[in-house]
Amino acid sequence: MVKSKLITNLTNNLMPLGLSEKQINRGVNLIINQIRSCLGKGGRVEVRGFGSFNLHYQARRNAHNPKTGEKVISPPRYRAHFKPGKELRLRVNAAAKIVQQKSKPTLVAARPVEA
Amino acid sequence: MALTKANLAQYLIDQAQFSKQQAVELIELFFEEIRTALERGETLKLSGLGNFQTREKKQRPGRNPKTGEVVPVSARRVVTFHAGLKLRGEIEKLVPSDIEEE
Numbered sequence: 330m331v332k333s334k335l336i337t338n339l340t341n342n343l344m345p346l347g348l349s350e351k352q353i354n355r356g357v358n359l360i361i362n363q364i365r366s367c368l369g370k371g372g373r374v375e376v377r378g379f380g381s382f383n384l385h386y387q388a389r390r391n392a393h394n395p396k397t398g399e400k401v402i403s404p405p406r407y408r409a410h411f412k413p414g415k416e417l418r419l420r421v422n423a424a425a426k427i428v429q430q431k432s433k434p435t436l437v438a439a440r441p442v443e444a
Numbered sequence: 445m446a447l448t449k450a451n452l453a454q455y456l457i458d459q460a461q462f463s464k465q466q467a468v469e470l471i472e473l474f475f476e477e478i479r480t481a482l483e484r485g486e487t488l489k490l491s492g493l494g495n496f497q498t499r500e501k502k503q504r505p506g507r508n509p510k511t512g513e514v515v516p517v518s519a520r521r522v523v524t525f526h527a528g529l530k531l532r533g534e535i536e537k538l539v540p541s542d543i544e545e546e
Binding site: 332374376 | 445446447448449451452455456459460462463465466467469470471473474475477478479481482483484485486487488489490491492493494496498500520521522523524525527530531532534535536537538539
């Protein structure tokens with residue numbers, strides 16, 4: 330799914346509130362821009378039931394160009410990290426289990442792994 | 445302080461003349477649409493932010509950190525997020541300038 334489809338879905342659902350597609354488009358872009366600019370300032374974003382975005386620090390490391398073998402120093406940097414919230418995690422995993430049970434009617438018992 | 449749904453709602457009210465109800469509902473549904481798409485196992489591409497997708501994880505051995513006992517971590521489906529170009533570009537600017545020299 331891409332943004333335009335998401336906006337179409339939201340428009341259909343938000344019709345009763347008197348929001349036009351144009352307003353919803355603007356709103357969605359504002360939400361995305363706010364999340365981005367918050368992370369861009371080193372902040373974090375937290376949405377209950379959905380998840381949180383924060384930054385993970387990645388230390389400097391010695392890398393190399395795989396083509397030439399030349400050594401390159403990869404500078405320390407931050408990476409955006411998303412941690413799914415409880416509701417999202419459970420829903421996605423529950424959906425996976427339903428699909429599994431449909432395709433594989435015989436359930437294999439989980440065997441504990443020996444140390 | 446972390447950006448929350450309440451902050452986002454206030455932003456929509458201030459910037460785009462949404463009513464409180466409109467702002468709250470749009471934000472709630474925005475995240476719900478993403479959850480629903482991921483629940484269906486779809487990949488979600490949001491330009492300006494990044495991509496969300498689901499991955500299948502196989503069962504693997506794990507440990508109970510308290511007792512050290514080996515217990516299997518069951519097979520599961522998880523959500524991953526990869527930052528898009530625009531977001532990565534903004535985060536790159538954050539790199540601390542006080543890099544230790546060698």
